[in-house]
Amino acid sequence: MSYSKETDGKWQKKWAETGLYKYDPNAEGKKLYCLEMFSYPSGAKLHLGHWYNYSLTDSWSRMKRMQGYNVFHPMGFDSFGLPAENYAIKTGIHPKDSTLKNIDTMEQQLRAMGTTVDWDYEIKTCMPDYYKWNQWFFIELYKKGLAYRKNAPVNWCPSCKTVLANEQVVDGACERCGSEVVRKNMTQWFFKITDYAQELLDDLPKLDWPEKTKKLQTNWIGRSEGAQVALYVEKDGKRLENEDGTPVKLEVFTTRVDTFMGITYVVIAPESELCEKLTTDDCREAVEEYKKATAKVSEIERMSTTREKTGVFTGAYAIHPLNGRKVPIWAADYVVAGYGTGVVMAVPSHDERDFDFAHKYGLDIIRVIQSEKSVDDELPYCEKKGYLTNSGEFDGMEMHDAQKAIVAKLAEMDMGKWKVNFRLRDWLISRQRYWGTPIPMIHCPKCGVVPVPEDQLPVELPYDVEFTPDGESPLAKCESFMNCKCPECGGDARRDPDTMDTFVDSSWYQFRYCDNKNESEMFSREKIDKLCPVDKYVGGAEHACMHLLYARFFTKAMRDMGLLDFDEPFTSLVHQGVILGSDGQKMSKSKGNTVAPDEYIDKYGSDVFRTYLAFGFAYTEGGPWSDSGLQAIVKFFRRIEAMIPDAAKAASGVPADLTKDDKELNYAINYTIKSATNDIERFQFNTPVARLMELLNAISKYQQTEGAKPELYRKAVETLLLVLAPFAPHFTEELWCDALGNGYSIFNQKWPECDESALVKDEIEIAVQINGKVQFKVNIPATADQDAVEAIVKADSRLEGALAGRNIVKFIYVKGRLANIVAK
RNA sequence: GGGGGCGUGGCGGAAUGGCAGACGCAGCAGACUCAAAAUCUGCCGACCUUAAAUCGUGCGGGUUCAAGUCCCGCCGCCCCCACCA
Numbered sequence: 001m002s003y004s005k006e007t008d009g010k011w012q013k014k015w016a017e018t019g020l021y022k023y024d025p026n027a028e029g030k031k032l033y034c035l036e037m038f039s040y041p042s043g044a045k046l047h048l049g050h051w052y053n054y055s056l057t058d059s060w061s062r063m064k065r066m067q068g069y070n071v072f073h074p075m076g077f078d079s080f081g082l083p084a085e086n087y088a089i090k091t092g093i094h095p096k097d098s099t100l101k102n103i104d105t106m107e108q109q110l111r112a113m114g115t116t117v118d119w120d121y122e123i124k125t126c127m128p129d130y131y132k133w134n135q136w137f138f139i140e141l142y143k144k145g146l147a148y149r150k151n152a153p154v155n156w157c158p159s160c161k162t163v164l165a166n167e168q169v170v171d172g173a174c175e176r177c178g179s180e181v182v183r184k185n186m187t188q189w190f191f192k193i194t195d196y197a198q199e200l201l202d203d204l205p206k207l208d209w210p211e212k213t214k215k216l217q218t219n220w221i222g223r224s225e226g227a228q229v230a231l232y233v234e235k236d237g238k239r240l241e242n243e244d245g246t247p248v249k250l251e252v253f254t255t256r257v258d259t260f261m262g263i264t265y266v267v268i269a270p271e272s273e274l275c276e277k278l279t280t281d282d283c284r285e286a287v288e289e290y291k292k293a294t295a296k297v298s299e300i301e302r303m304s305t306t307r308e309k310t311g312v313f314t315g316a317y318a319i320h321p322l323n324g325r326k327v328p329i330w331a332a333d334y335v336v337a338g339y340g341t342g343v344v345m346a347v348p349s350h351d352e353r354d355f356d357f358a359h360k361y362g363l364d365i366i367r368v369i370q371s372e373k374s375v376d377d378e379l380p381y382c383e384k385k386g387y388l389t390n391s392g393e394f395d396g397m398e399m400h401d402a403q404k405a406i407v408a409k410l411a412e413m414d415m416g417k418w419k420v421n422f423r424l425r426d427w428l429i430s431r432q433r434y435w436g437t438p439i440p441m442i443h444c445p446k447c448g449v450v451p452v453p454e455d456q457l458p459v460e461l462p463y464d465v466e467f468t469p470d471g472e473s474p475l476a477k478c479e480s481f482m483n484c485k486c487p488e489c490g491g492d493a494r495r496d497p498d499t500m501d502t503f504v505d506s507s508w509y510q511f512r513y514c515d516n517k518n519e520s521e522m523f524s525r526e527k528i529d530k531l532c533p534v535d536k537y538v539g540g541a542e543h544a545c546m547h548l549l550y551a552r553f554f555t556k557a558m559r560d561m562g563l564l565d566f567d568e569p570f571t572s573l574v575h576q577g578v579i580l581g582s583d584g585q586k587m588s589k590s591k592g593n594t595v596a597p598d599e600y601i602d603k604y605g606s607d608v609f610r611t612y613l614a615f616g617f618a619y620t621e622g623g624p625w626s627d628s629g630l631q632a633i634v635k636f637f638r639r640i641e642a643m644i645p646d647a648a649k650a651a652s653g654v655p656a657d658l659t660k661d662d663k664e665l666n667y668a669i670n671y672t673i674k675s676a677t678n679d680i681e682r683f684q685f686n687t688p689v690a691r692l693m694e695l696l697n698a699i700s701k702y703q704q705t706e707g708a709k710p711e712l713y714r715k716a717v718e719t720l721l722l723v724l725a726p727f728a729p730h731f732t733e734e735l736w737c738d739a740l741g742n743g744y745s746i747f748n749q750k751w752p753e754c755d756e757s758a759l760v761k762d763e764i765e766i767a768v769q770i771n772g773k774v775q776f777k778v779n780i781p782a783t784a785d786q787d788a789v790e791a792i793v794k795a796d797s798r799l800e801g802a803l804a805g806r807n808i809v810k811f812i813y814v815k816g817r818l819a820n821i822v823a824k
Numbered sequence: 825g826g827g828g829g830c831g832u833g834g835c836g837g838a839a840u841g842g843c844a845g846a847c848g849c850a851g852c853a854g855a856c857u858c859a860a861a862a863u864c865u866g867c868c869g870a871c872c873u874u875a876a877a878u879c880g881u882g883c884g885g886g887u888u889c890a891a892g893u894c895c896c897g898c899c900g901c902c903c904c905c906a907c908c909a
Contacts, residue, residue, distance in 0.1 A: 040909050081909065155907075165907035212828060216904080219827055300905065304825040424906095431907060502909070542904065544828085578903085586903090615848075616836060628849050629836065635863095636848090686837070690847035697847095767843040772890045774843050812889055817842050822889045 003731045005605040011730045021116040029070035034061040037539030038076045041102035042083035046109045048595045055610040057538045058115040062726035066751035074513040076123035081502045085435040095435040125505035132458030133522040135440035139451045146192045156184040162469035163432040182295045188430035193553045197422040208572040213544045220545040222423025226255035229416035231318040253340035258399040259347040261391035262368035266318045266329045267344045269337035280315030294333040302333045309357045321415045355380035429501040434467045434474035436499030444486035444493040473497040507554040534570045541575040574683045577622025584624045607728035608633045614685035644739045647717040650710030661705045666758045668698035674754040769820040775802040786813040
């Protein structure tokens with residue numbers, strides 16, 4: 001019988017019946033928690049990317065199982081989210097119905113893949129038994145002051161009267177109706193991730209994560225050291241004061257406090273509340289006009305330095321605390337409200353953006369830094385070195401000394417201090433959507449914002465809701481949901497109409513797997529202590545800054561609440577690459593370049609497909625899809641099958657006396673074991689398959705030699721099967737158990753170990769180079785030291801010709817590799 | 825705009841700073857066959873009739889006995905940027 005998809009079904013059934021992959025917490029072996037990022041059931045089926053991620057991580061965990069680890073390998077579905085809701089709006093099929101149906105299909109497909117997933121630990125985030133704990137944890141964060149409300153902008157379509165996701169905004173217009181999208185402020189919930197900014201940064205070095213991912217997070221957190229300094233404000237000719245009579249301070253953050261004496265204007269983000277307060281009546285109309293215009297521009301565009309800067313004078317002035325200079329306050333959209341204080345001090349002489357802006361609007365430019373004393377550089381001069389000028393008492397100081405002096409002086413006046421600022425912003429979690437976890441908060445006219453009491457959780461998401469967009473959050477229109485009693489005063493109150501960002505679900509699911517049926521706790525401390533943190537986490541690199549940062553934040557917050565006792569959720573992380581369409585473009589239905597795995601599984605079986613995915617790509621790189629290599633795997637399998645009848649004739653073993661041919665095969669066996677084990681360990685899957693093909697070639701060659709020993713032949717074939725097993729579990733199980741008559745199951749066998757003595761060769765060939773260029777090759781004893789090799793090389797008749805009259809200056813021998821002669 | 829990555833034969837891709845192109849696909853030639861398919865064997869970076877030599881990892885510099893690999897500067901392509909998950 002040759003391998004086909006029937007083989008898959010046969011063994012999947014047996015594995016299930018015998019519970020081969022059931023996780024037993026008390027089993028022998030070191031615990032190993034292997035996790036892939038769970039999938040979002042938006043499409044009806046698993047796509048190629050899922051296969052690439054799940055089948056190969058499964059191969060990795062199969063090797064670890066065979067190596068004796070007690071592997072925990074669960075799977076679930078990230079099943080709340082926007083696409084199901086959009087699909088519902090389009091088709092009228094309820095998100096719950098479509099989602100649960102998709103999950104069923106995807107479970108079937110995952111089973112057909114033949115993974116080691118233990119389905120007893122499955123989770124689905126859209127079910128109340130899961131999202132109840134989102135709500136519980138939200139309230140815990142609220143109690144700790146880590147969840148709070150504030151105003152924040154949303155994308156708003158004035159025609160659909162609905163909030164839009166970034167992806168629903170195409171070129172500044174609503175994707176449904178084409179109306180121009182504006183930004184609008186709403187009161188929304190935030191999680192205070194910024195409280196953990198420093199720790200999130202500090203713990204990165206100890207993680208076994210790709211360096212690029214750590215770099216991305218480092219830049220995303222964006223720590224910068226500088227100073228927060230203040231200016232006074234003059235409006236309508238008077239010093240602006242607070243209600244208590246103290247002067248209003250305009251706070252700005254700067255990393256270049258040495259240029260403080262060069263301020264010629266101040267810029268404020270137009271949408272900030274302070275801008276409203278500063279604007280004079282004369283200028284109000286112009287500022288309002290400007291605010292309307294900037295509301296249409298996205299934040300990414302605003303940050304662009306090539307885009308021509310625009311702005312408008314607010315009518316107010318800032319008063320410099322050290323020299324008393326009166327400088328205009330402008331509103332301009334190159335300042336972002338969410339970063340720092342939303343106000344920037346402008347020093348056009350030493351900042352390119354300020355320089356351009358000052359030039360355009362005819363604002364003053366005063367030089368305060370010189371690269372060398374008395375050298376007037378061309379402006380803007382933005383190098384971070386030099387000496388102060390035009391800065392009064394600070395003139396002549398080196399800029400870093402000047403920074404200290406200026407901050408010290410401002411601190412004395414209570415107008416400045418050193419400050420560390422982060423680019424990271426708090427996590428906005430409110431979504432004005434239906435298909436998500438309801439926010440467990442009640443708004444009482446008397447008591448204000450009140451959390452839902454724990455015994456009333458979960459706040460269930462109602463099924464019958466009108467979710468066509470018509471100006472309100474879908475839940476806001478559901479009266480039976482919205483109306484409730486205030487837990488404090490018992491009076492009539494309303495629920496929060498928003499749902500949570502689905503990233504909340506995925507920030508702690510890795511812990512829920514360990515205790516997925518717990519009804520009284522989010523998870524038990526005992527189970528978490530035993531299984532967590534996750535030892536190996538595998539998923540796409542696109543999550544580097546969001547999911548992976550949020551999950552780290554949750555873990556740290558949970559630790560501080562005593563829910564668990566470690567600092568990081570994912571000890572080791574791997575990103576799989578992206579498989580592109582055969583045209584080299586990202587796969588998408590609209591481009592028509594998608595690859596449907598199901599068709600290939602029907603035709604070739606799961607194992608051919610899995611092994612091809614391993615062999616055809618560099619795992620962490622991915623690349624364009626091509627069918628052509630699949631046939632190579634079919635051929636590879638066939639050649640293995642052809643070896644079985646002869647292998648079945650003898651018992652497996654390594655004979656005591658080895659001939660040259662025996663030694664060669666034994667070398668191939670052990671070299672395969674050694675390199676494949678190393679490569680699989682580090683998630684490199686293409687080279688192990690290549691090594692197995694080499695082993696196959698070596699076995700073929702050996703079979704044709706005279707005096708080939710049947711027991712060694714069988715040993716070689718069995719090694720081939722064992723090392724191939726993680727990639728082709730059904731195929732190898734069939735050959736191992738049924739064709740060779742070994743005991744069930746191949747996955748209960750020990751992973752083969754390398755016999756290092758088989759890798760020791762008596763004689764090796766090395767290259768001889770002169771000045772780095774290969775001249776000829778010599779055979780040397782493997783144990784030869786540098787002196788011995790030098791003697792052999794110097795005695796070689798070819799050396800003189802290669803030297804061509806040059807003298808040997810130095811002789812370098814790199815053990816087992818080559819010799820290099822430096823000659824002049 | 826900011827951030828991250830990548831660039832090696834016709835193609836997918838190998839290569840702890842140490843003989844570039846493992847393994848495979850495609851191609852070419854041969855064996856088997858009435859024939860084809862399948863299978864097996866050999867060849868397969870460029871230049872060159874062949875051999876030898878030379879050149880060769882996007883381009884230009886540098887470090888080193890030795891650079892695809894490390895450093896600097898370009899060019900090209902791809903990904904991410906907080907309401908897609």
